[in-house]
Amino acid sequence: MANFDDIRPFNDDEVQPTLQRIIRDPELLATFSHYKFSSWPKFLRKSLGSKLISVGLRRHVNKLQTVRDFQEEVEQYMNKMIKETISDLSVIGVEKIPKGPCLFISNHRDIAMDPALINWSIFQHGRDTVRIAIGDNLLSKPWTSDVMRLNKSFIVQRSITAPRKLFAAFKKLSAYIGHSITVDHHDVWIAQREGRAKDGIDTTEPAIIKMFAMSKAKEESLGAYLNTLNIIPVSLSYEYDPCDVAKARELTLKATSGNYEKGEHEDIQTIGAGITGFKGRVTVAFGEPLNQLSDETTADELASLIDQHILSNYKIRPANVLALRKLEPELNFDPAAFNVSEQDITAQRSVFEQRLANCDDMYQTQFLSAYAAPLKRKLVAIDA
Secondary structure: OHHHOOOOOOOHHHHHHHHHHHOOOHHHHHHHHHHHOOOOOHHHHHHHHHHHHHHHHHHHHOOOOOHHHHHHHHHHHHHHHHHHHEEEEEEEOHHHOOOOOOEEEEOOOOOOHHHHHHHHHHHOOOOOOOEEEEEHHHOOOHHHHHHHHHOOEEEEOOOOOOHHHHHHHHHHHHHHHHHHHHOOOOOEEEEOOOOOOOOOOOOOOHHHHHHHHHHOOOOOOHHHHHHOOOEEEEEEEEOOOOOHHHHHHHHHHHHHHOOOOOOOOHHHHHHHHHHHOOOEEEEEEEOOOEOOOOOOOOHHHHHHHHHHHHHHHOOOOHHHHHHHHHHOOOOOOOHHHHOOOHHHHHHHHHHHHHHHHOOOHHHHHHHHHHHHHHHHHHHHHHHO
8 A cells, every 4th residue: 555655544543643734734724714714804814813723623623533534523523514405315226236346437517516515425324434536636735735635535635747647547546446345345436437427428439448357467368357346337416507607608608719728726616616515405426336347338428328327327306407408499308218307397497497597697507408418328329
């Protein structure tokens, strides 16, 4: 494991030293103070607010000695968040997960909530939490890296540009994922693509499948190696996306100007919005294990198979129907085919219309397209 020290999650003996370092970080204290005391004047938040946050954190962290202690503390906030921001949480197929270690591959809609909901779902059914793949682009601040690695996150080094170094980094990542599952017997989660599906189109990057196999033996087929990872596709369906307007704005600006520059703390703000924003009804659906692949299976074929599982298990809601009807009013389809009633559509219409109204006119087409995408893809799959 020493070979993975620069990317692996922290161990139990690293918890206290890391926590003591975190609670002294001025940027973390300022960030927490900004959210906790948002109505205070800036100078007061920076001085008194940061001190109050520091005192409060000290009381909490001194009792946390292990990674499990830390995650149990996080679970309390997770339960509170679910109660406050999710009107109904459905978990499907969790009882069918094999007892052995698995590689969960899900669609990617939210930076923090995707792995958090998978973790919560399996933990409630007596399974240990997963090791989480997270891009180093989200770890621009030392304290964010520390917090993520305390929460069993391991680092995907995407910021490397030199080809040889990038190849070496991905080979190490491949080895770490394989080691986690086959040696440590520990579950792993990774998104099906780099970056969130801001356009609502959930597709698996074949390059990720190829990365998994970079550490396999030369004589071993791709399919045979991937079978050892026990791949489980997971479909995450959010009725409402707390970051829907921000995503629509980003994609529209990219399309019209060819460029979009993130703000200095935009990733942290996005994580905060995703956690605290209203999500409506949420479904976490675990698919069948993909561990019977043939020796001839290719990365493209497996990526397509994962896409099929994620799309088939994606839960359509009134927001998807309303968005598609606005975009393509001439399109004739029956929502009942996706277990969506006209009564439910009517009940959710005002909520959806208000979210759309909060989106600038310039970004509304992209806003609607993102909500319509899963339903449109399901309709295409039916016709195919």
